[in-house]
Amino acid sequence: MIPRLITMPHSHYCEKARWALDLSGIAYVEHAHPPLLHMLATKPRGGRSVPVFEHDGKNYTDSTDILLRLDALGANLYPLDPERRRDALALEDDFDTVLGPHARRWVYAQLLAHSRLLLKVMTPGASTLERIAYPAILPFVKRLIRKSLRITPASAERSLGLVHQTFTQVEQRLSDGRPYLAGERFTAADFTFASLAAPVLLPPRYRGCMPGLDEVPQTMREEVLRLRATVAGRFALRMFEQHRGASSQPEKHASQRASDSP
Numbered sequence: 001m002i003p004r005l006i007t008m009p010h011s012h013y014c015e016k017a018r019w020a021l022d023l024s025g026i027a028y029v030e031h032a033h034p035p036l037l038h039m040l041a042t043k044p045r046g047g048r049s050v051p052v053f054e055h056d057g058k059n060y061t062d063s064t065d066i067l068l069r070l071d072a073l074g075a076n077l078y079p080l081d082p083e084r085r086r087d088a089l090a091l092e093d094d095f096d097t098v099l100g101p102h103a104r105r106w107v108y109a110q111l112l113a114h115s116r117l118l119l120k121v122m123t124p125g126a127s128t129l130e131r132i133a134y135p136a137i138l139p140f141v142k143r144l145i146r147k148s149l150r151i152t153p154a155s156a157e158r159s160l161g162l163v164h165q166t167f168t169q170v171e172q173r174l175s176d177g178r179p180y181l182a183g184e185r186f187t188a189a190d191f192t193f194a195s196l197a198a199p200v201l202l203p204p205r206y207r208g209c210m211p212g213l214d215e216v217p218q219t220m221r222e223e224v225l226r227l228r229a230t231v232a233g234r235f236a237l238r239m240f241e242q243h244r245g246a247s248s249q250p251e252k253h254a255s256q257r258a259s260d261s262p
């Protein structure tokens with residue numbers, strides 16, 4: 001059976017897994033679901049969050065596990081030198097646990113009031129039924145997101161501070177002139193950073209769904225422009241430019257769907 005990647009169209013952890021899959025050259029189909037409805041696909045596969053990668057009868061329910069699986073299959077995503085490999089994995093873990101959640105919380109805090117934009121980025125690639133049902137359940141999903149991510153003006157501000165802190169750490173690491181985070185070669189550390197920073201940078205080559213810079217509220221747009229201008233922001237954008245190819249949207253995958261069922 002052709003491997004499948006269960007996603008939410010806008011999720012930055014899904015972009016990380018998608019990027020790894022695209023690098024691996026393994027053919028796969030993407031099944032995108034909007035938040036909450038994704039659980040109909042992840043729960044039966046032993047997970048909760050997306051991405052979930054179904055391959056060879058097994059389910060990989062965490063983005064790092066997906067990358068490690070692809071690496072074991074020969075995708076060459078990590079440095080070969082054991083010390084550099086450990087370093088790349090530690091960076092990936094740090095981005096996964098700090099940058100990913102805090103970028104997400106700050107961006108949701110900016111966008112939860114903008115239902116039309118949310119529908120635009122959350123539903124591409126979903127089944128017809130999901131697309132029809134979603135506007136009706138969106139108000140509930142928004143409340144759920146606010147509650148489960150503990151979004152308040154103060155927590156969003158704190159999260160933005162932590163995003164800046166990660167950007168400063170990346171800048172310090174790059175200050176010795178190295179071209180990539182774990183050394184001389186493009187690795188999982190680089191595309192994990194670029195993917196998880198994407199919600200605050202809105203890179204044109206993001207393959208999932210992101211709002212355009214001109215679609216987001218002005219305060220968010222100003223912050224995105226500030227972050228894009230930093231050394232780390234420019235580095236992430238360069239990763240997309242040099243290592244992500246031309247942009248496309250998950251609708252492309254809709255035509256590849258084996259079925260609408262999870």
Ligand SMILES: N[C@@H](CCC(=O)N[C@@H](CS)C(=O)NCC(=O)O)C(=O)O
Pocket residue numbers: 008011012013014048049050051061062063064096104
């Ligand atoms: N540690 C997980 C985190 C993934 C994650 O947080 N995914 C979010 C979307 S960006 C999600 O599925 N949230 C909904 C949920 O947990 O039910 C990974 O790296 O795969």
